[in-house]
Amino acid sequence: MKIALIGSGAREHIIAEQLARSPQCDQLYVFGNTLNPGIEPLAARYHVGNLTDTKAIQAFVDEYRPDFAVVGPEAPLAAGVVDALLEIGIPSASPTQAMAQLESSKGFTRELLEKYGISGNPEFKVFTSPDGLKEFAESLGQIVVKADGLHGGKGVLVQGDHFETIDQGVEQARAFLKSDGQVVIEEKLVGQEFSLMSFVDGDHVIDMLPIQDHKRAYENDQGPNTGGMGTYSDRENLPFLEASDLTAAHQITVETAAALKKELGTGFKGIMYGGFMAVKNGVRLIEYNARFGDPEVMNALTLLKTDLVEVCLAIIHGTLDQLNIEFEKKATVCKYIVPKGYPENPVKGERIHQTKAFQGVGVYYASVEAAGDDWVLGGSRAMAFVAKADTLEEAEKNVQKAVESIQGPIFFRRDIGTKTLIDQRIEMMRALRK
Numbered sequence: 001m002k003i004a005l006i007g008s009g010a011r012e013h014i015i016a017e018q019l020a021r022s023p024q025c026d027q028l029y030v031f032g033n034t035l036n037p038g039i040e041p042l043a044a045r046y047h048v049g050n051l052t053d054t055k056a057i058q059a060f061v062d063e064y065r066p067d068f069a070v071v072g073p074e075a076p077l078a079a080g081v082v083d084a085l086l087e088i089g090i091p092s093a094s095p096t097q098a099m100a101q102l103e104s105s106k107g108f109t110r111e112l113l114e115k116y117g118i119s120g121n122p123e124f125k126v127f128t129s130p131d132g133l134k135e136f137a138e139s140l141g142q143i144v145v146k147a148d149g150l151h152g153g154k155g156v157l158v159q160g161d162h163f164e165t166i167d168q169g170v171e172q173a174r175a176f177l178k179s180d181g182q183v184v185i186e187e188k189l190v191g192q193e194f195s196l197m198s199f200v201d202g203d204h205v206i207d208m209l210p211i212q213d214h215k216r217a218y219e220n221d222q223g224p225n226t227g228g229m230g231t232y233s234d235r236e237n238l239p240f241l242e243a244s245d246l247t248a249a250h251q252i253t254v255e256t257a258a259a260l261k262k263e264l265g266t267g268f269k270g271i272m273y274g275g276f277m278a279v280k281n282g283v284r285l286i287e288y289n290a291r292f293g294d295p296e297v298m299n300a301l302t303l304l305k306t307d308l309v310e311v312c313l314a315i316i317h318g319t320l321d322q323l324n325i326e327f328e329k330k331a332t333v334c335k336y337i338v339p340k341g342y343p344e345n346p347v348k349g350e351r352i353h354q355t356k357a358f359q360g361v362g363v364y365y366a367s368v369e370a371a372g373d374d375w376v377l378g379g380s381r382a383m384a385f386v387a388k389a390d391t392l393e394e395a396e397k398n399v400q401k402a403v404e405s406i407q408g409p410i411f412f413r414r415d416i417g418t419k420t421l422i423d424q425r426i427e428m429m430r431a432l433r434k
């Protein structure tokens with residue numbers, strides 16, 4: 001089979017690795033926005049271009065006529081790359097532009113859940129003008145302000161973190177109204193966040209394992225938000241969740257997939273990635289993404305035993321119910337190394353060097369260029385390291401050794417996956433639920 005892959009970050013590196021190692025994959029055709037040194041050796045053809053240039057991607061794919069395509073990042077999904085490929089008769093294991101609104105419009109998703117009576121929404125309102133905005137915000141107590149469109153992680157402002165008073169929040173909301181035409185104001189939830197990603201073929205929803213991401217740049221969840229500094233998963237469930245939390249999150253995704261089908265006429269194909277929060281009395285939906293999470297993909301695909309090509313074909317053909325999708329029952333920890341100064345003033349162009357390779361620790365390249373045996377930092381998250389083991393403790397230890405072996409102007413979060421941090425989360429949920 002010939003397969004096209006759109007995207008060139010660490011997420012696409014691990015996707016490429018899994019596709020390429022399938023006995024069904026003969027050739028991989030990659031359209032990325034950078035030359036990823038991990039993906040390049042796996043690709044029969046590799047083109048560097050703009051990921052939202054749907055015409056260029058269509059022309060590239062049309063030249064090689066693959067059996068199907070996989071689109072990794074959100075920007076090409078929102079730009080309609082899957083629709084452009086359908087026009088030339090190439091199916092994708094990824095959602096169309098209309099379906100990708102699940103991620104690209106916060107208001108769309110909140111209103112969809114409300115319209116179909118799906119549980120999981122916090123109190124919220126979508127505003128297209130400032131009328132009544134201040135009054136509604138005041139009625140909620142603590143608020144979160146969300147720009148409607150994609151803002152690269154900078155469109156969500158949480159009271160207490162990003163602004164202090166309701167008046168400051170209202171001012172921000174007015175600015176988002178100007179830039180996006182629409183803004184969501186919602187109740188601030190208190191609890192523990194987790195990601196539950198699911199394979200969806202239009203009708204069937206197969207969950208991966210729950211994973212916890214760490215968005216803040218510094219240890220103890222301090223500092224600015226990032227694309228995600230690291231993630232962990234345990235053998236079955238996360239240590240601070242109850243089995244009923246997973247059932248509730250699954251139910252929300254099943255009902256949302258069914259609602260999407262009713263609303264848009266066809267089903268969602270690809271990954272529905274729910275960002276959930278376990279709160280004192282159940283589970284709430286923070287947001288949906290329409291793709292694999294990064295770093296969550298590192299944990300999920302490291303554990304996936306089933307051939308990823310089979311999974312993609314089942315998504316395309318609507319036969320996920322006939323495939324036995326299996327994950328290894330192990331714990332995983334992933335840590336990103338990022339340039340000093342990331343995310344606000346990252347160093348760029350500096351060399352980093354790995355003193356030693358570690359058996360059993362996966363390394364996936366993001367914003368780095370190869371330079372002999374070294375890499376050159378590109379300014380965003382540089383490399384993801386992921387280890388799996390029987391216990392979280394062991395996985396954390398192994399991945400920590402690997403990130404410590406990198407020399408150069410980088411940093412990482414030592415605390416991700418450690419017992420101290422996980423115990424704090426278990427304790428927080430215990431106190432909330434009491």
Ligand code: AMP
Nearest residue numbers: 122144156158186187188189275286287
């Ligand atoms: P999002 O881009 O929607 O994932 O939001 C980014 C981050 O903002 C989330 O990971 C949460 O930490 C936080 N957040 C979003 N919505 C809420 C909410 N309603 N209550 C509390 N925190 C939230």
Ligand code: GLY
Nearest residue numbers: 213228293294295
């Ligand atoms: N883990 C955050 C994201 O992929 O959006």
